[in-house]
Every structure is written in structure tokens, then in C-alpha cells.
Amino acid sequence: MNRLAGVTSPYLLQHADNPVDWWPWSPEAFEEAKRRDVPVLLSVGYSACHWCHVMAHESFEDQVTADFLNEHFVSVKVDREERPDVDAVYMEAVQAATGQGGWPMTVFLTPDTEPFYFGTYFPPAPRHGMPSFRQVLEGVRQAWQTRRAEVTDVAGKIVRDLAQREIGYGGARPPGEDEMAQALLGLTREYDQQRGGFGGAPKFPPSMALEFLLRHQARTGSEGALQMARDTCERMARGGIYDQLGGGFARYSVDRDWVVPHFEKMLYDNALLCRVYAHLWRATGSALARRVALETADFMVRELRTEEGGFASALDADSDDGSGRHVEGAYYVWTPEQLRDALGEQDAELAAQYFGVTEDGTFEHGASVLQLPQQEGVFDAEKIESVRRRLLERRAGRPAPGRDDKVVAAWNGLAVAALAETGAYFDRPDLVEAAVGAADLLVRLHLDEHAALARTSRDGQAGANAGVLEDYADVTEGFLALASVTGEGVWLDFAGLLLGHVLARFTDPESGALYDTAADAEKLIRRPQDPTDNATPSGWSAAAGALLGYAAHTGSEVHRTAAERALGVVKALGPRAPRFIGWGLAVAEAALDGPREVAVVAPSLADEAARALHRTALLGTAPGAVVAYGTEGGEEFPLLAGRPLVDGAPTAYVCRDFTCDAPTTDPERLRAALGG
Structure with missing residues (x-):
């Protein structure tokens, strides 16, 4: 070992028995490189990464390659999900140097942590114009030994170039109607009219852009925005990217038609998409959206919840195919013969027709990814449900994909928000309880005595890595959603503590710009700062949303001003690159709408009429609306102050900037005031 x-x-532990003498990211590793006067190989990946596993099997488990690495390099392995800051700064260098990026990320550094040669996956032998990993190692070793001055000059220039890449949008005004209209037009131009989604292959679920489209439609009535959101959601839900048996979404589709996924299933994708489909149902009443939201929520609880109550990060794309080979998608795909073996001849024919399983296959080796190419209404629903249940039972007997069971604070915050809202919308208190359990874990294990967040935990032990901006922002988002759903003001209190760190440690006091790491975090070659979305909302946009929501709850001008300053970047980037700042656009929609503040005051929280009024408030589509629910005179929420009952009945107040419309006791009037 x-x-x-x-x-x-879990990702690093997968490499613990490699013959490579790996180091974790640490000062000691770079001190060792200085002592030996050798360069550093930095290898960055994550446990559900297919090509990370491939490179590990081909190169890092090979004794000859390992011997060469151990003699000529100090090798450092990083889990990008534990250290997103390390990943971000070196990925920026990789993309600047090569025009592309990805994982595994392979970077060669000087002992002073400065990068000088870059790549991603390297094969064990030259292939398709790529050098072999051994050729790369030989070339880097030779350059280090014979052209050291050139290497260090290149490294220094790269670091200087990166240091000059400052984001200059802090402090600008938030976007207005013109910028939002331009952003919608930009998305319309890139929209795939035939297949849904944006762009070509590979095609990723556009979760944040979908949230923007739904909020824009709710605020402006744009049917075009709703149509793009609705059609994209239906295409994804009918495609192979969605698990038609067990629920939940794979990471992305390798084709434009959503047919063949890259089979890893990530917590963050499923949390974001669960919320999107729940919001689509809220806006349209779509039965498909309701089913997918609930199935995705159930998938998260069933397959990702840990013993401690948090949610694991991911399920691998690869699994044992039953013959000892580790194969991508083996757990999920079916051949006609496997259907017959599980269901018998007649039902197998029905299943093949319903799920699009063909003799030639839609994947590899004659296997098919299950889809819903037909309209369900032409099939007997009871029969199909029997087929689905039996296939799921048979699949459960296959070797399951590995699970990365570390708990990431940010992604659990997203899951808390999704489960809390989905549980409230569909009268599923078990989902709300799951959200509360995860939130409790975050408070109990991830928060220290100063309310500073740890990025990860595992097996009930907090990790050593500090939380980054997205952790503070997304956990706050989850706490605010939980406060609205449960009527428990303690979650608003915790949100305020976390946002105190955002204001004090992540925000530039002069410009209002946000950084991904705290001012007192470990110093890297540059302080990472990226306002654009990736697979999850950017920390910058998520923080703007959390600040805005907290300000709506409390009336805090400090938080409102900070949110508006942060939204300046959306004004600059939204019209030009709407696909990559979707969450920022969604937050801007909330700012343009108010957001609305809803107080539901009740004689008792157990009162059925009060609960009905509260649910109506939660189902309102007004972008970013916050809901306070409590008893008359309650002190848990500032929005409840001075809000009396009307004639002793449960009463709702809809306000903007703490200026309220006439109170109502009628759920229909409240619904009309909030949409939905």
C-alpha cells in the first residue's frame, strides 16, 4: 500500500494499492520533489470517472510504468470532488494550453507547484495521434534534466498569465429586461428543435438553463421559454439518459438524441433535475414531470443515502458484467435474450417494443439502453408496471456499480432543496424527512464551532478540506428551502451564519466580486474565480441566489446589495453565453420579480386550512419567492412580524420589499397572486 x-x-483509495508511490496533495509532497530535484506528476480525477479507471488499469497498475514514475517523479493524486480549488486552477491552465480539458487530468509541475506540461488521458501505446503515457514521461524527464531553464521559464509565464485573468464584473448593475430578452434569444438560437436541449454531442442535461426558462415563463408568460423547457424535459425523460427502471439520470448522453448515456449517476445531476421536473409539474401539471421528479427523488433516497443520513456522491459508470470484466453500462443494458430470460417470450416481446430493445442493439455488443420511444398510452399500464417491476428485480441481482460514498456539502445542499420541495409538492413527508436528515448531518458534522464548513465527510468523519464558495452557497440554498417547507426558523438562522462567511471571506469588499475559495484558504498558483456554471451552478451565482433569498426573508439591505453586486456578472455574460450562466439568469429573474415574500400565519401549524394555504404558497411559480410559515406572533421568521390573522382564520400575505398586498384567507386568491 x-x-x-x-x-x-474513495477515489484515492482506489489507487492505494497501485505500485505508483502516490502522495496526496500536501506540502510534504512538494518538499520531497525539491529534495530529490524532480518534477511532480499531478493526476486529478474522481471515482465515477470511466477514463480515470481506464488509465489506472493501463498505466498506474503497470509495474514498469510505476517504477519509472517512482524513480523520476513525485506523483500526486487528487480527488477533484474533494479539492475543486486544485482542480479548477490547473484545469484552467490545461484548457488555456490545449483548448480542451477533462478527466483524468494529467499535469506536470515544478516543485514550486507551477505547471509546465498538460494533458488528460494518455494511452499505454501511441493511438490516434496521441503519444503514449510512457513517451510523455520520457519527454518530460528529458526536458527537466536537459532544458531546465526553458521548463521553468514556461512555468513562470503560465502562472503570470493565469494571475492576470481577473473577473472584472463585480459591482456592475444587475441585468434588466433587455439583457434577459437577449439571453432568451441566445438560448433559442442554440436550441435543438428536433431533440431538445442545446448544442450537439455529447449532450448534457441543461439543468440551470431549464430553471431560467421556467422562471422566465412564470414572470413574463413566454410560451417559447416554456416550450423549450417542457420539450427538453420530455426528451430526456424518454431517452436512455434516464433510468427507465430505477429512476434517476446518468451524467450525459454521448449522442444528440439522449439515447446512449455515459452511465455514471451523480448526486448533483439528480438533485438539480429532480427540482427541475418538480418545478415543471408545478408550472404545467405534467404527469410525466410528476413521475420523473418522484422517481428521481426515490432513487436518491434508495441508492445514495448513507447510514449517517447524508447522500453519497455518485455511482460508477462501470460494473462487473458477470464474467469478471469491468464494463461500462453493464448494470443497465439489456439484450433481447436477457429480456426473454427474465420475462418469458411473450412479455419479453412487449418489453422490447415498449423500451426500444432491438436485435442489433443501441449500445455495444447487441445490447440496448432502455428508452420510451412510444407513447405510454398505447400500452396496458398494469402489464407494463409488472414488466418494469420484474426487470428491476432481475437487475438487482447483477453486480452493482461501485458507490462513491463521500458526502459533499454543496451537493447535499442541492439534494436538501430538491427533496424538501418535492416532498412538499406531492405530499411525501418521507422525502422532507430525508431532506431534514441530510441537513442535520451537515450541521452536526460539517459545521465547526465558527460555522465554517468542511467540504466532505465519510463514515461519520468530517474531511480535512475546507468548504469552497459553492458549499456555502448550495447548503444555504438547501437550508432556505427547508425553512420555507418546514416552518422551522432554525434553518434560516443557519443560513445567516453561512452567508456571514460568504460576505466576510469570499467577497471582494471593493467590487463585490466573489471568489471560489476563502481569503484564508490554502494559497495556490492563483485564487480560483469562475462565475460560469459547469455541472452545477457556479458558486458565484449560487451565492447571489442565497443572498437574495435571505434578504427577502429578513429585509437585510446588506445581503440584498451583495446579491445585486454579484449579479453584475450576469448582466455582462448572460446575453453572450446564456447556456453557461443559467443559474445566474434564474437568480436575476427572481431579483426582477422581487422576489416575492409570502407569510402564512396560522392559529396552529396543525390546522388543515393553514396547511392548505401553506402548500398553495409553496406551489406558486413566482420566481424565487420565499415562504415563511408560523403562528400569529411567531418570532422564528421576520416576515411573520406584524402579520395578524384575519377573522381568526389562517391568513397569507404576499409582499415585495416588505410592502404587502391585502391579506387573504382564500387559497385561490393566493394562487392567483403567485401563479401556479
């Missing part, structure tokens, strides 16, 4: 044997990251 190498130095990774004692770490908590």
Missing part, C-alpha cells in the same frame, strides 16, 4: 492508504477519499 502507498501513502493513499490512510485517506478518506
Whole structure:
């Protein structure tokens, strides 16, 4: 076992028995490189990454390659999900140098942490114009030994170039109607009219852009925005990217038609998409959206919840195919013969027709990814449900994909928000309880005595890595959603503590710009700062949304001003690159709408009429609306102050900037005031 044997990251532990003498990211690793006068190989990946596993099997498990690495390099392995800051700064360098990026990320550094040569996956032998990994190692070793001055000059120039890449949009005004209209037009131009979604292959679920479209439609009535959101959601839900048996979404589709996924299933995708489909149902009443939201929520609880109550990060794309080979998608795909074996001849024919399983297959080796190419209404629903249940039972007997069971604070915050809202919309208190359990874990395990967040935990132990901006922002988002759903003001209190860190440690006091790491975090070659969305909302946009929501709850001008300053970047980037700042656009929609503040005051929280009024408030489509629910005179929420009952009945107040419309006791009038 190498130095990774004692770490908590499941990804690093996968490499603990490599013959490579790996180091975790640490000052000691770079001190060792200085002592030996050798360069550093930095390898960054994550546990559900297919090509990370491939490169590990081909190169890092090979004794000859390992011997060469151990002699000529100090090798450092990083889990990008534990250290998104390390990943971000070196990925920026990789993309600047090569025009592309991805994982595994392979970077060669000087002992002073400065990068000088870059790549992603390297094969064990030259292939398709790519050099072999061994050729790369030989070339870097030779350059280090014979052209050291050139190497260090290149490294220094790269670091200087990166240091000059400052985001200059802090402090600008938030976007207005013109910028929002331009952003919608930009999305319309890139929209795939035939297949849904945006752009070509590979095609990723556009979760944040979908939230913007739904909020824009709710505020402006744009049917075009709703149509793009609705059609994209239906295409994804009918495609192979969605698990038609067990619920939940794979990471992305390798084709434009959503047919063949890259089979890894990530917590963050499923949390974001669960919320999107719940919001689509809220806006349209779509039965498909309702089913997918609930199935995705159930998938998260069933397959990702940990013993401690949090949610694991991911399920692998690869699994044992039953013959000892680790194969991508083996757990999920079916051949006609496998259908016949599980269902019998007659039902197998029905299943093949319903799920689009063909003799030639839609994947590899004659296997098919299950889809819903037909309209369900032409099939017997009871029969199909029997087929689905039996296939799911048969699949459960296959070797399951590995699970990365570390708990990431940010992604659990997204899951808390999704489960809390989905549980409230569909009268599923078990989902709300799951959200509360995860939130409790975050408070109990991830928060220290100063309310500073740890990025990860595993097996009930907090990790050593500090939370980054997205952790503070997304956990706050989850707490605010939980406060609205449960009527428990303690979640608003915790949100305020976390946002105190955002204002004090992540915000530039002069410009209002936001950084991904705290001012007192470990110093890297540059302080990462990226306002654009990736697979999750950017920390910058998520923080703007959390600040805005907290300000709506409390009336805090400090938080409102900070949110508006942060939204300046959306004004600059939204019209030009709407696909990549979708969450920022969604937050801007909330700012343009108010957001609306809803207080539901009740004689008792157990009162059925009060609960009905509260649910109506939660189902309103007004963008970013916050809901306070409590008893008359209650002090848990500032919005409840001075809000009396009307004639002793449960009463709702709809306000903007703490200026309220006439109170109502009628759920229909409240619905009309909030949409939905």
C-alpha cells in the first residue's frame, strides 16, 4: 500500500494499492520533489470517472510504468470532488494550453507547484495521434534534466498569465429586461428543435438553463421559454439518459438524441433535475414531470443515502458484467435474450417494443439502453408496471456499480432543496424527512464551532478540506428551502451564519466580486474565480441566489446589495453565453420579480386550512419567492412580524420589499397572486 492508504477519499483509495508511490496533495509532497530535484506528476480525477479507471488499469497498475514514475517523479493524486480549488486552477491552465480539458487530468509541475506540461488521458501505446503515457514521461524527464531553464521559464509565464485573468464584473448593475430578452434569444438560437436541449454531442442535461426558462415563463408568460423547457424535459425523460427502471439520470448522453448515456449517476445531476421536473409539474401539471421528479427523488433516497443520513456522491459508470470484466453500462443494458430470460417470450416481446430493445442493439455488443420511444398510452399500464417491476428485480441481482460514498456539502445542499420541495409538492413527508436528515448531518458534522464548513465527510468523519464558495452557497440554498417547507426558523438562522462567511471571506469588499475559495484558504498558483456554471451552478451565482433569498426573508439591505453586486456578472455574460450562466439568469429573474415574500400565519401549524394555504404558497411559480410559515406572533421568521390573522382564520400575505398586498384567507386568491 502507498501513502493513499490512510485517506478518506474513495477515489484515492482506489489507487492505494497501485505500485505508483502516490502522495496526496500536501506540502510534504512538494518538499520531497525539491529534495530529490524532480518534477511532480499531478493526476486529478474522481471515482465515477470511466477514463480515470481506464488509465489506472493501463498505466498506474503497470509495474514498469510505476517504477519509472517512482524513480523520476513525485506523483500526486487528487480527488477533484474533494479539492475543486486544485482542480479548477490547473484545469484552467490545461484548457488555456490545449483548448480542451477533462478527466483524468494529467499535469506536470515544478516543485514550486507551477505547471509546465498538460494533458488528460494518455494511452499505454501511441493511438490516434496521441503519444503514449510512457513517451510523455520520457519527454518530460528529458526536458527537466536537459532544458531546465526553458521548463521553468514556461512555468513562470503560465502562472503570470493565469494571475492576470481577473473577473472584472463585480459591482456592475444587475441585468434588466433587455439583457434577459437577449439571453432568451441566445438560448433559442442554440436550441435543438428536433431533440431538445442545446448544442450537439455529447449532450448534457441543461439543468440551470431549464430553471431560467421556467422562471422566465412564470414572470413574463413566454410560451417559447416554456416550450423549450417542457420539450427538453420530455426528451430526456424518454431517452436512455434516464433510468427507465430505477429512476434517476446518468451524467450525459454521448449522442444528440439522449439515447446512449455515459452511465455514471451523480448526486448533483439528480438533485438539480429532480427540482427541475418538480418545478415543471408545478408550472404545467405534467404527469410525466410528476413521475420523473418522484422517481428521481426515490432513487436518491434508495441508492445514495448513507447510514449517517447524508447522500453519497455518485455511482460508477462501470460494473462487473458477470464474467469478471469491468464494463461500462453493464448494470443497465439489456439484450433481447436477457429480456426473454427474465420475462418469458411473450412479455419479453412487449418489453422490447415498449423500451426500444432491438436485435442489433443501441449500445455495444447487441445490447440496448432502455428508452420510451412510444407513447405510454398505447400500452396496458398494469402489464407494463409488472414488466418494469420484474426487470428491476432481475437487475438487482447483477453486480452493482461501485458507490462513491463521500458526502459533499454543496451537493447535499442541492439534494436538501430538491427533496424538501418535492416532498412538499406531492405530499411525501418521507422525502422532507430525508431532506431534514441530510441537513442535520451537515450541521452536526460539517459545521465547526465558527460555522465554517468542511467540504466532505465519510463514515461519520468530517474531511480535512475546507468548504469552497459553492458549499456555502448550495447548503444555504438547501437550508432556505427547508425553512420555507418546514416552518422551522432554525434553518434560516443557519443560513445567516453561512452567508456571514460568504460576505466576510469570499467577497471582494471593493467590487463585490466573489471568489471560489476563502481569503484564508490554502494559497495556490492563483485564487480560483469562475462565475460560469459547469455541472452545477457556479458558486458565484449560487451565492447571489442565497443572498437574495435571505434578504427577502429578513429585509437585510446588506445581503440584498451583495446579491445585486454579484449579479453584475450576469448582466455582462448572460446575453453572450446564456447556456453557461443559467443559474445566474434564474437568480436575476427572481431579483426582477422581487422576489416575492409570502407569510402564512396560522392559529396552529396543525390546522388543515393553514396547511392548505401553506402548500398553495409553496406551489406558486413566482420566481424565487420565499415562504415563511408560523403562528400569529411567531418570532422564528421576520416576515411573520406584524402579520395578524384575519377573522381568526389562517391568513397569507404576499409582499415585495416588505410592502404587502391585502391579506387573504382564500387559497385561490393566493394562487392567483403567485401563479401556479
